[in-house]
Amino acid sequence: xxxxxxxxxxxxxxxxxxxxxxxxxxxxxxxxxxxxxxxxxxxxxxxxxxxxxxxxxxxxxxxxxxxxxxxxxxxxxx
Amino acid sequence: xxxxxxxxxxxxxxxxxxxxxxxxxxxxxxxxxxxxxxxxxxxxxxxxxxxxxxxxxxxxxxxxxxxxxxxxxxxxxxxxxxxxxxxxxxxxxxxxxxxxxxxxxxxxxxxxxxxxxxxxxxxxxxxxxxxxxxxxxxxxxxxxxxxxxxxxxxxxxxxxxxxxxxxxxxxxxxxxxxxxxxxxxxxxxxxxxxxxxxxxxxxxxxxxxxxxxxxxxxxxxxxxxxxxxxxxxxxxxxxxxxxxxxxxxxx
Numbered sequence: 203x204x205x206x207x208x209x210x211x212x213x214x215x216x217x218x219x220x221x222x223x224x225x226x227x228x229x230x231x232x233x234x235x236x237x238x239x240x241x242x243x244x245x246x247x248x249x250x251x252x253x254x255x256x257x258x259x260x261x262x263x264x265x266x267x268x269x270x271x272x273x274x275x276x277x278x279x280x
Numbered sequence: 281x282x283x284x285x286x287x288x289x290x291x292x293x294x295x296x297x298x299x300x301x302x303x304x305x306x307x308x309x310x311x312x313x314x315x316x317x318x319x320x321x322x323x324x325x326x327x328x329x330x331x332x333x334x335x336x337x338x339x340x341x342x343x344x345x346x347x348x349x350x351x352x353x354x355x356x357x358x359x360x361x362x363x364x365x366x367x368x369x370x371x372x373x374x375x376x377x378x379x380x381x382x383x384x385x386x387x388x389x390x391x392x393x394x395x396x397x398x399x400x401x402x403x404x405x406x407x408x409x410x411x412x413x414x415x416x417x418x419x420x421x422x423x424x425x426x427x428x429x430x431x432x433x434x435x436x437x438x439x440x441x442x443x444x445x446x447x448x449x450x451x452x453x454x455x456x457x458x459x460x461x462x463x464x465x466x467x468x469x470x471x472x473x474x475x476x477x478x479x480x481x482x483x484x485x486x487x488x489x490x491x492x493x494x495x496x497x498x499x500x501x502x503x504x505x506x507x508x509x510x511x512x513x514x515x516x517x518x519x520x521x522x523x524x525x526x527x528x529x530x531x
Contacts (some may be wrong), residue, residue: 204405204475204476204477205370205474205475205476206416206451206473206474206476207462207473207474207478207503207506208472208473209468209471209473209474209509210472210473211388211490211507213473214489215451215472215473215489216422217475218291218441218491219441219442219445219491220439220441220442220491221391221441221490221491221502222437222490222491222492223490223492227334227409227424227430227433227434230439231289231290231433231437231438232289232290232291232292233289233290233292233440233493233522234288234289234290234437234438234439234440234520235286235287235288235289235292235295235437235438235440235443236287236289236410236412236417236436236437236438237284237285237286237287237404237408237410237411237436237438238284238285238286238287238410238411238413238414238417239282239283239284239285239406239413240282240283240284240398240414240481241282241324241413242281242286243284246285248416249285249287250287252390252414253287253414253417256417256421257289257421258413258419259289259290260289260290261287261288261289262287262288262291263285263286263287263288264285264286264287264288264292264296264299264401265286265299265300265302265304265372266341266458267379272455276492
């Protein structure tokens with residue numbers, strides 16, 4: 203189990219995997235990721251490019267899903 | 281060919297090299313080029329558990345020289361005539377199409393992959409209710425753009441903190457945020473606490489008291505040393521993630 207080791211006494215922190223403060227939606231989007239169920243057909247790179255076009259923010263994917271017929275790129279920048 | 285894919289937005293792209301090292305789990309269908317007995321198939325599949333040499337295919341993003349990849353588990357689920365359905369848990373960078381080809385070579389008859397689905401990437405599984413299809417994701421975005429309803433978009437887009445939860449964390453004081461996001465290393469006086477999985481020379485996330493990640497660092501001390509320190513370097517900064525924190529910016 204994970205626990206906190208304090209360097210200084212007198213503090214109390216909570217271990218969370220989410221920020222305590224809810225970010226504004228645009229700031230949240232820029233610091234977020236999504237779990238996508240990729241359909242058959244388009245390449246991982248194409249899917250990332252489509253989402254970038256629709257969302258109008260820079261988008262990348264991690265880990266090409268099978269490389270046949272595609273030249274994989276890791277990141278797509280605007 | 282289908283299945284789980286992690287899409288990174290905006291500044292989250294900076295950590296793509298960290299999360300591309302996640303282990304993956306696949307369900308795969310392959311076809312043999314001749315009939316082979318079931319016992320022979322199971323025997324050959326079991327040989328592939330453990331470290332294997334694999335030469336990346338011609339069309340790959342990496343150097344085409346043999347490299348070692350670990351197959352954590354491989355399990356035959358079904359055999360119908362020449363078709364085999366199996367599940368494999370593998371190290372990052374293992375080519376499943378190549379694995380199918382190699383299994384065919386060992387069986388002596390040849391084989392090729394016919395269908396592939398990724399079911400897990402590191403801690404994330406396709407059963408997760410937050411997994412979105414392309415339609416759902418675009419629908420959620422349009423709902424926000426056109427009707428100003430953020431609910432669905434927030435349901436499908438998860439914060440970077442959740443993605444990097446597997447890394448040890450160092451919690452810092454608000455007074456240290458400015459210097460760390462502007463090029464300074466993490467110094468002991470600014471550190472409040474660390475998670476107990478902190479080791480020396482490993483990637484860590486630098487979090488605020490409200491658990492927002494502001495940077496990715498590389499630790500230069502271990503836990504026992506950190507507890508005794510009152511000055512000096514605790515971690516080097518590798519990447520700064522966020523300058524614009526919702527809180528802690530009034531320094």
